[in-house]
Each structure stands twice: as structure tokens, then as C-alpha cells.
Amino acid sequence: MKIIMQLDELSCPSCLQKIEAGVSQLGGVNTTKVLFNASKVKVDFDDSQIDKEKIIDTISNLGYEVKGVKIK
Incomplete structure (x- = not known):
């Protein structure tokens, strides 16, 4: 199963790694x-x-807000 989540704006490349x-x-x-x-x-x-x-x-516990979810 695949899920796509929209987050608040990511501010730095280290967010990606985290x-x-x-x-x-x-x-x-x-x-x-x-x-x-x-x-x-x-x-x-x-x-x-x-x-x-x-x-x-x-993702929320890492400090990012999930704004939307799409399941494929």
C-alpha cells in the first residue's frame, strides 16, 4: 500500500533526512x-x-504536521 502525505512547509534539507x-x-x-x-x-x-x-x-512525533493524506 502507498500513502502520500502533505506536510507543513519543510524548511531545511535536514528535515528530509530526519x-x-x-x-x-x-x-x-x-x-x-x-x-x-x-x-x-x-x-x-x-x-x-x-x-x-x-x-x-x-511523522508528528518528529515535529511535522501532516496536513493531508492520500492512499493509493
Whole structure:
């Protein structure tokens, strides 16, 4: 399953690394890609191992507000 999340504006390249590292370490996450200029995060994950709420919570706990979610 894939999820695309719109975040508040990302202010620095280290945000990209922080989010990718934090989400990628979660069990069940296959890939994490941050689109810095668009302030979006794309995550491909196995929904039998992790749910989208856990991914959203992780990003929130890293200090970023998720403004919108699209599931593919």
C-alpha cells in the first residue's frame, strides 16, 4: 500500500533526512521518499504489518504536521 502525505512547509534539507530515517526504521515500511520542494512524503508499506496511523504519528512525533493524506 502507498500513502502520500502533505506536510507543513519543510524548511531545511535536514528535515528530509530526519523524516526518511524516522519512518524507514518502522517495521513494515518498504520505502520512504520525501519530496522537499513539494513538502510531501511518499511511503510504500505493508498494511498487514503497520497501519497508516502509526506512520502519521511517527511523522508528528518528529515535529511535522501532516496536513493531508492520500492512499493509493
